[in-house]
Amino acid sequence: MQHYDTIVIGIGAMGSSTLYRLARQGQRVLGLERFDLGHTMGSSHGVNRIIRLAYFEDPRYVPLLRRAYELWRETEQLAGEQLLYVTGGLDVGVEHGEVVQGTLSACRAYDLPYEVLSAAELTARFPAYRLPDGYVGVHQPDAGFVASERAIMVHVSLAIRHGAQVHAREKVSAIEPREGRVTVVTERGRYEAGQVVVSAGAWLSDLIPDLQRTAMPERQVLGWFQPKAPELFSMGRFPVSILESELGSFYQFPTWGVPGFKIGRHHHRRECGHADRLSREPTAADETVLREALRSFFPDADGPTLRLSACLYTNTPDEHFIIDRLPGHPEVVVASPCSGHGFKFASVMGEILADLATTGESALDVSLFSLARFRENGANQG
Template identity: 70%
Template structure:
């Protein structure tokens, strides 16, 4: 049986970053991935993911984001390619709604540069938008996107160059902690380590049964549409955004990589279940759900469909992450689920997970992300 300092299970956004952070510290580390390295079965494909500082979900995320930006820049320099693209970002919706008030609270608490704009002001400044009267938005100039697929490969390449071992197309069947060590059992062998990081995304409850019912996979669909006026949807003039509309909460990107406006709808059709049973095949109904929002709020993007892609969110009841050691088994570090907003944090979460695996602590405030918060008795 092979022995390692740490084993990382799941080499997606967080797992690939953790693999790199451990390898650069001189750890003997093994990464195990059920699918290919850089696959389309999970949560990180589809070219890119939004990054933003005006974090309406909770102001406690902002310090993590500041570190994430710095680490994305460091990864770019080491990998020799651009991964972080700045477009500015809008968090919009009804002026008194959760997205606008939450983004503004994060900006004020952390002294982030920002502007509060009416719908009319947004539509004039960024004419790809057509937000309705009564809406508003917080514009924060540091918003943008991370090239998610390339970022995973960059982290993996850096980790391998630093000595990490990597096994793809190998399924973990079980984790056996005890006596300060962990045995990881797969369909190809058994491996022992002092610590294991479980970053298995939508499959995490299969390996950490205590998350069953708490980490719930949900099918999402992303669409790319050829704009009728492409000049309105370039990264230079179209900020990324999260917008609450009458048709749902949507998130959107300028044209990049694929020559089309990209849009997704949170809680798409609320299709939930085991990750192995959720369809990855998009349908005409998926396209129509996205196109309805385009017609209402981004009409100049209402052109031919270029691409549809299904991915998975893994949602917790409060939509915050789970990043913690397993109660009673500090040798097991649990990472995720991220409830559809986690990839931007991958760079810093790699550092956090490496710290938890090597020292058991983190310099960052992880109080939102405790493993047992859904079962712990109220104070």
Template identity: 70%
Template sequence: MPQHYDSIVIGMGGMGSAALWQLARRGQRVLGLERFDLGHAMGSSHGLNRIIRLAYFEHPGYVPLLRRAYELWRETEALAGEQLLFVTGSLDAGPEEGRIVQGSLAACRAHGLPHEALSAAEVNRRFPGYRLPADYAAIHQPDGGFIASERAILAHASLAVAAGAEIHARERVLAIEPAPGRVTVVTERGRYEAGRVIAAAGAWIEDLVPGLRGQAVPERQVLGWFQPRRPALFAPGAFPVSNMETAQGHFYQFPSWGIPGFKIGLYHHFGEHGHADALSREPTARDEAALREAVRAYFPEADGPTLRLAACLFTNTPDEHFVLDTLPGHPEVVVASPCSGHGYKFASVIGEVLAELATTGRSRHDLSLFSCRRLAAG
């Protein structure tokens, strides 16, 4: 006979671990399933930290979720007894009429966020780790920063276990079998039954939710850490996190933290798509060269020795917005794919969203941007 739970969460990354905690704190008997180790480096949440920012150039509709995310990150810190959210301020930079600068400005104005519009010269003077071209501009928003992503997963998992949750790592899920009012999850080791299942399997979600095949596409991404020539310029108090639109692509940056090096990534990197199991996790000299080019052009005081390279995965939808919904025709299955390289910062609030969907079928938050049905319609 299958073991029975109130809810089952598949995937113990940023979203799944937060959902597990939110369900456990509601008194549910809940199981978390993870095909790799708890806190692994095969998915999307490793690499020490992830940016969090309120000036959301992607769409102003994300800002209310972000405000709640900040509240829940602070609550998680207090309960876990460790700092997880680090405020550095954020910069959104590039050509003044470009998507990043104008989108950031629109979000700030729509939601009354404190911000400053800066010229390239003002950025370079105030934050001398940057060297923006003269024709660039930037929006500075003081609440941006980063989340200690690896530690936050373990914090959510630890809180969940303390509240009675059960976690099975190294147990691959083979299938989800929904039926009216219940769902069976089949793994390599057995069968489990629950009233609801949350599929938060990251780049493997297309294997479990056939409707997302071709709609949630894994992409290889590489991050780099470089030793600064002047470390003080890249300390958290001196260097805001940033997104930057350039002729070479969209880059994102972090101050030195955890590793004594400036961290940078190229959004969509080389556009390498495929099944999550087929994409290489081994960085190459070509990966390093693409990141080094941007360091030399825009952050020359960080152009020291390479300290670390790491590959992770994006899971991209066609419009790059999240999927947070119950599965059409199967309300027993909650689908979570946040998603497209900008999701981690929301993990705390998405855990709340998923727990609400799993327990009541609806959320207090506006999820109209994130429906499964929009992908089928497209």
């Protein structure tokens, strides 16, 4: 049996960053991934993911995001390539809606620069938008996106540079914690370590059955469409944005990396189930969901379909993360699920998880993500 200081299971957003941070600390570390590195079965493909400081979900995320920005820039320097692109960001909806009010709360709590634009002002500045009267937008200049697929590869490359071992196409079948050690069983063998970080995303409950009801996979579909006026959706003309509307909550990107205007709907069609049984093949119904938003709010992007891509959320009941040690098994650190908004935090979560695995604590406050909150709220985890 091979022995390691720490084993990381799942080398996606959180796992790749954690692997790098542990290896950089001098740990003997193994990363296990059931698919290829950079696969399209999970949550992190689709070219890029939004990053934003004005976090409407909860202002307590803002200190984590500030550190995430610092670490993304540090990683860029080490890798010699850009990963974080600042475009500015818009949070749009009715004035007293959750997105607008939550964004304003985060900006005011942490003294972030922002500007509130009426529907007319927003459309004048960003003519790709068409908004009904009564809508407003909060513009925050620090938002942008992270090149998600490249970021994973960069973290893995840096981890290997620091001595990490990585085994792709090796599925974990069991985690066996006992007396301060953990045995990880795969289809190829058995490995032992002092700690294991489980960042398996939509397959988390396969490895930790007690989280079956707490970590629920959900199918998500992203679309790229050929704009009728492509200049309106180009970098520098269109920011990343989130739009809360009667049709649902949508998120958008300027054209970058691949052709087309990228758009997705949060909780796309609310299709939940086991990760292996959720379809990865987009359908006409998936396209219809996205086209409704294009026709209503971005009519100049309502051109031919260029690409549709399915990915997975893994949601908790309150849609906050899980970052904690498994009750009764302190050797097992649980990382994720991220409820559809986790990638932007990958850089800082790697640092946090590496610290939890090696010292048992983090300098940053992660109490919001404790497993105990589900017991306190009476949520059934099993």
